[in-house]
Amino acid sequence: MKIGTDGVLLGAWASVDNNPFSVLDIGSGTGVLSLMIAQRSFAENIEAVEIDDDAYEQCSENFESSPWADRLFCYHASLLEFVEEVEDKFDLIICNPPFYSEDYKTTDKSRDLARFNDAMPFEHLIYAVVNLLSENGVFSVVIPHKEESNFVGLAHNAGLFPHKILHVKGNPDSDIKRSLIEFRFKEEKTETTELIIETARHQYTKDYINLTKDFYLKM
Template sequence: MTKPFKFKQFEIYQDRCAMKIGTDGVLLGAWTSLMNRPQSILDIGTGTGLLALMLAQRSRAETIDALEIDENAYEQCVGNFEASPWGDRLFCYHAGLDEFTEEIEETYDLIISNPPFHSEEVSSGNVARDLARQNQSLPFEELIDGVSLLLNPNGTFSTIIPFKEERPFLALASHKGLYPERITRVKGTPTSEIKRSLLQFSFTEGNVDMNELIIEKERHQYTDDYIALTQDFYLKM
């Protein structure tokens, strides 16, 4: 039996999921603002269920839905939800975003997604992992189209993407009336290049809260900002 990845209030089995738990997902789940006190949340491309579980811990949302197209990941996500303290609030749909958008009529107060973003062809020898990493399985255009249809008019959408994709992603979003509220650019160390962009959108255009997050001062020496952000989740923080 494979050991689960243990967080402070829940644990996640991930042996059947192509994409394992990583810094990106934990950052996004901890960073996403809940200022609008969402009562309904959707996690698109949930994988292990990490983001949905983090938001279940952080919020009082009555409905937390997740969407996963890969059968193995879907089944594992359901198991992780059922084993958590919030199983009654969590539900995973086995479907693609396009069919889900066609069938679901209600909207969500918060939508979150840690999307695949390797647009170039990559091959690790693991077909499921390669599909999960390549955005052919969920192109940014399809993600933004789906969000624009499923998001409550007063809701927010939160995601993490490579910094090099930030400008085109913002342009795609603006075409659908989605405008950035918060942007945090993430660097591994003080001297490294910006690697990721954390983005939170709404349908209201206004001032953007922009800042930078550095993960490590040096190898395994985490910054105070990173510790403050993730300490409710990681066992060793």
């Protein structure tokens, strides 16, 4: 399974300034976000939840093969099952959710599950975060820019407020493609910044290199 730019960006950008003890990666896929947070922080308990069979197996293998195996654990469950069963609170929750809301489906069930919004509606995600985030915790997510106002509105209604927003553009002339948003329970002024990935094909900007260079073998 490929590693996408969205996951790498979120894993590098998500704040660990509050020195999280416990971290939750919702819809972990192959576990890239969890592994990045393990590399960046001293969090002692990093849990991931993944519903897809193949992704769960890959995630568990990746965790076991990593230098941080003793701090990482993947649950094979749906998000709502996880919320019902787990009583712990998490200092950092991260999520690169499925967000293709088109009506069509492909013949590849695993791909559909990873890509389509009905696998994890935004309402379910926010419900889970409100129930699982510690009082001073941080929730970081990456979504399509076109969904930003809708997602922020849903979060606001549930008592979560945006602290930082990063708007991501593929190149200087393209539209904003992604929004990376950090939420907390406390309402404060939102800091909004912009990141451009490339100036030309495979010509990465200094900002992108500085953000992600610790995670690529060649950058």
